[in-house]
Amino acid sequence: MRGSRRGRAALCVPAVLAAVPCAAAGDGDRTEDRRPNIIHIMSDDHAWQAIGAYGHPLMRQAQTPNIDRLASEGMMFRRAYVENSLSTPSRACLMTGLYSHQNGQRRLDGGMDTSVTFMPELLQQSGYTTAVIGKWHMLCEPKGFDYYRILRGQGEYYDPVFKTPDSEGYVRQSGYVTDLITDYAIDFLESRDRSKPFCLFVHHKAPHRNWQPDTRYLDLYEDSEFEVPATFDDDYSSRGPAASHQQMSIDRDMTLVYDLKIHQLRDQHDKYNKWELDVVDSQLGRMSAEQREAWENAYGPRNVEIVEGRVEDKDLARWKYRRYVIDYMRCIRSVDDSVGQLLDYLEREGLLENTVVVYTSDQGFYMGEHGWFDKRFMYEESYRTPLIVRYPSMIDAGTVSDALVQNIDFAPTYLDLAGTDKLPSMSGVSLLPLFASDGKAPEDWRKYLYYHYYDYPAEHSVMRHDGVSDERYKLIHFYGPEGSYDEFYDLQSDSSELHNIIGEESVQSHVERLQRQLEAFRTQLAIDEY
Ligand code: SGN
Numbered sequence: 355m356r357g358s359r360r361g362r363a364a365l366c367v368p369a370v371l372a373a374v375p376c377a378a379a380g381d382g383d384r385t386e387d388r389r390p391n392i393i394h395i396m397s398d399d400h401a402w403q404a405i406g407a408y409g410h411p412l413m414r415q416a417q418t419p420n421i422d423r424l425a426s427e428g429m430m431f432r433r434a435y436v437e438n439s440l441s442t443p444s445r446a447c448l449m450t451g452l453y454s455h456q457n458g459q460r461r462l463d464g465g466m467d468t469s470v471t472f473m474p475e476l477l478q479q480s481g482y483t484t485a486v487i488g489k490w491h492m493l494c495e496p497k498g499f500d501y502y503r504i505l506r507g508q509g510e511y512y513d514p515v516f517k518t519p520d521s522e523g524y525v526r527q528s529g530y531v532t533d534l535i536t537d538y539a540i541d542f543l544e545s546r547d548r549s550k551p552f553c554l555f556v557h558h559k560a561p562h563r564n565w566q567p568d569t570r571y572l573d574l575y576e577d578s579e580f581e582v583p584a585t586f587d588d589d590y591s592s593r594g595p596a597a598s599h600q601q602m603s604i605d606r607d608m609t610l611v612y613d614l615k616i617h618q619l620r621d622q623h624d625k626y627n628k629w630e631l632d633v634v635d636s637q638l639g640r641m642s643a644e645q646r647e648a649w650e651n652a653y654g655p656r657n658v659e660i661v662e663g664r665v666e667d668k669d670l671a672r673w674k675y676r677r678y679v680i681d682y683m684r685c686i687r688s689v690d691d692s693v694g695q696l697l698d699y700l701e702r703e704g705l706l707e708n709t710v711v712v713y714t715s716d717q718g719f720y721m722g723e724h725g726w727f728d729k730r731f732m733y734e735e736s737y738r739t740p741l742i743v744r745y746p747s748m749i750d751a752g753t754v755s756d757a758l759v760q761n762i763d764f765a766p767t768y769l770d771l772a773g774t775d776k777l778p779s780m781s782g783v784s785l786l787p788l789f790a791s792d793g794k795a796p797e798d799w800r801k802y803l804y805y806h807y808y809d810y811p812a813e814h815s816v817m818r819h820d821g822v823s824d825e826r827y828k829l830i831h832f833y834g835p836e837g838s839y840d841e842f843y844d845l846q847s848d849s850s851e852l853h854n855i856i857g858e859e860s861v862q863s864h865v866e867r868l869q870r871q872l873e874a875f876r877t878q879l880a881i882d883e884y
């Protein structure tokens with residue numbers, strides 16, 4: 355099956371790439387231009403807690419061997435953050451090296467300033483071949499790519515539609531989204547101009563909501579007991595209203611039919627939302643008869659205790675958590691397989707030495723911490739994102755960095771790897787000094803990070819906030835129609851951010867220091883709302 359998909363996709367590679375004479379397979383080291391290739395693998399909503407190498411208790415039950423291999427052979431960043439924990443803004447930061455208010459993409463929908471230069475345009479100008487495969491989700495056409503094959507919007511898990519520069523709109527492809535993206539990425543690599551270095555963005559849809567696993571993993575982890583986070587029953591005392599006001603609670607907001615696949619309940623129209631039922635119908639409608647059957651065989655019997663009302667209300671939140679985490683981890687297993695396939699391909703082709711392989715996510719995610727799913731908040735689970743870089747020429751195997759890095763740094767880093775200057779307007783900085791120093795921050799490395807979330811009112815109802823963090827403390831300023839207030843955390847003594855200590859005398863000097871720093875960011879960056 356995989357072979358036939360590959361064969362078909364290879365024919366679709368554009369003439370501009372296919373026309374260039376290709377050297378034989380295994381010639382990876384014979385390209386004329388010796389600058390490194392770059393593969394940016396970015397999943398969607400992949401919590402760092404759900405990667406083995408990060409050592410979170412959740413991963414006692416699940417495995418990510420291929421992503422872990424990247425960490426054991428490369429550098430793992432433990433303090434990698436986003437500027438705005440949401441998909442389109444995060445992708446705009448990646449493409450431009452700019453903060454959200456500088457590139458225009460502040461919220462999930464609209465706003466992107468397409469006159470801003472995208473990093474792949476500069477890589478192209480410097481002689482790289484560039485491509486993006488998978489989730490694009492930028493609300494504008496891809497800019498600066500020799501080739502693309504992108505999903506529509508958020509993309510679909512089963513039989514997704516893709517668009518290429520040559521296709522007439524979006525065309526449905528048969529298969530599971532993660533496998534298709536992998537196959538198309540390898541097809542691109544096989545058909546590329548081998549005299550030039552490449553920068554390939556492999557952007558997975560998984561494990562985005564509503565966490566639909568491939569049929570081959572429908573039984574995976576079924577008997578595993580994932581540890582419920584210690585903060586699952588957080589009552590948000592000591593925090594301001596935003597933490598209580600959100601609508602991303604597993605207990606309250608995660609739906610049985612749409613999120614948790616208890617499709618037998620779909621006929622109880624009075625109890626469930628119309629949108630939920632429509633979406634479920636359309637998702638199931640994309641599946642083949644065999645796929646539908648596999649789903650019914652897997653979920654049907656496991657749903658019975660809920661359908662028959664045998665799960666007591668007091669146990670329902672934990673039942674939901676378990677179903678959620680298992681499906682999420684199943685989606686990640688396919689993403690991990692994809693990483694393995696890409697590494698195998700690079701190895702076979704002799705490209706493993708001279709290719710920088712990056713694994714990251716468009717933001718972090720809540721795996722039940724504070725009782726939540728989704729992201730958006732400046733609290734660690736969603737502010738922090740996984741980041742692992744393998745590049746043996748510069749990075750020693752098994753290194754770990756605690757330097758403060760952010761998603762605005764990708765563009766300057768990739769340009770630096772290409773030997774090209776970043777644009778003076780770019781706010782991010784190159785990570786190459788960290789690669790070269792075993793991850794230790796040089797004296798003049800940034801000491802503070804700026805964060806800003808704008809998307810309110812919106813789905814999940816997370817109030818607007820900006821804030822600043824250093825290696826230990828975090829100041830968050832929530833604002834909006836409901837009023838404004840600050841929170842302050844000491845991550846060293848309170849890594850779960852349960853204790854807002856804004857008024858405590860013992861940390862007052864640090865509060866004032868971070869307040870000054872926040873003001874400095876707002877002034878320097880010309881922040882226009884807070
Ligand atoms: C969808 C999801 C939300 C999610 C946003 C943003 N709802 O709207 O739960 O927060 O995407 O996600 S769903 O009903 O469509 O599943 S993001 O990754 O694109 O930022």
Ligand code: CA
Nearest residue numbers: 398399441716
């Ligand atoms: Ca996302």
